[in-house]
Amino acid sequence: MSLVYIHDLTHANGGKKLYENTEIRLNKGEHIALIGPNGAGKTTFLNIVAGKIVPDHGVVEVHPRTKIGYLDQHQDVDGTQSVDEYLKMSFKHLYDIEAKMHKIYEKMAEEYDEDELVKALKYQDSLNAHDFDTIDKKIGNLVTGLGIGIDKLEMKMGDLSGGQRGKVMLAKLLLSGNDFLLLDEPTNFLDIEQVE
Ligand SMILES: Nc1ncnc2c1ncn2[C@@H]1O[C@H](COP(=O)(O)OP(=O)(O)OP(=O)(O)O)[C@@H](O)[C@H]1O
Ligand SMILES: [Mg+2]
Known part of the structure; x- marks a missing residue:
């Protein structure tokens, strides 16, 4: 096709x-x-x-x-964002669901409400269906595999070198679940092991 x-x-x-x-x-x-x-x-x-x-x-x-993903290493990024926040942007809708779920559980700690519990369980099902629990692991694997280093997750995007930023952009694209990836010179900053 x-x-x-x-x-x-x-x-x-x-x-x-x-x-x-x-x-x-x-x-x-x-x-x-x-x-x-x-x-x-x-x-x-x-x-x-x-x-x-x-x-x-x-x-x-x-x-x-x-869904076409495009790696444009010259695109502008928000320099004040941390690497971790930048990588998780693609999953924002899931983190929003998690926040709503936590809110319900906090309320329930004070007063039990069956309807609210059902709602929270539905949120949990939705998170499970999207492998929410594995996001951190996926990010960890990619960050390690591409040679970015876990310690960079807390750094601001604006403080990275050009090569590091290129790798982080590639990592985000690989996380995004596209059907088709357009990669313009994606291996510029990678050594053979990272390419593999
Ligand atoms: N915005 C533009 N306006 C006018 N000419 C342009 C513009 N962008 C690119 N070009 C010209 O179009 C041609 C193709 O450029 P392009 O960037 O697509 O090449 P490329 O194959 O990606 O090259 P490279 O290997 O250097 O990345 C070049 O001659 C370039 O100078
Ligand atoms: Mg080119």
């Missing part, structure tokens, strides 16, 4: 024609390496797939409900 189907693609940047009547299918489960010299149009192509650039001509069809 094609997650993305691009056809009749023609696009130029600053008068330089990058693609002409190009067609490509990106299928589920595929790993595609895009190779070309500097300035060939690799980054521009990823931006077109991600919908950040509208091509001069052509059609980009994305299969309904396909």
Whole structure:
């Protein structure tokens, strides 16, 4: 099944024609390496797939409900956020549910209420269904595997080096549960072991 189907693609940047009547299918489960010299149009192509650039001509069809993740190492991040907060942003809705659940239990410590208990149990079911309990472990594994170091979790995003920030962005993308990942030079900051 094609997650993305691009056809009749023609696009130029600053008068330089990058693609002409190009067609490509990106299928589920595929790993595609895009190779070309500097300035060939690799980054521009990823931006077109991600919908950040509208091509001069052509059609980009994305299969309904396909979640595309894009690693853009130059994107702005909130420098005041800690690495831990940044990585957990993708799970914010689950942390919100957890907070509501805790609130109910706090209230229940003072006064028992059956309806509220049922609600809290429903929240718990929802968290279980999304493997909420394993988020910290997943983050720990990634942070270790990519060579970021657990000690960096408390650091502010703004205090990281460019290489460290790139790794944290990659970690967040890998945590986000996308159907398709667009990675622009994701291994720049990684050694062989971390790539593996
Ligand atoms: N915003 C822009 N306006 C005009 N020209 C641009 C713009 N962005 C990129 N270009 C030009 O388009 C061409 C393709 O650039 P692109 O960044 O897609 O190449 P690339 O293959 O990713 O190169 P690299 O390997 O250096 O990352 C280059 O000639 C570049 O100078
Ligand atoms: Mg590029």
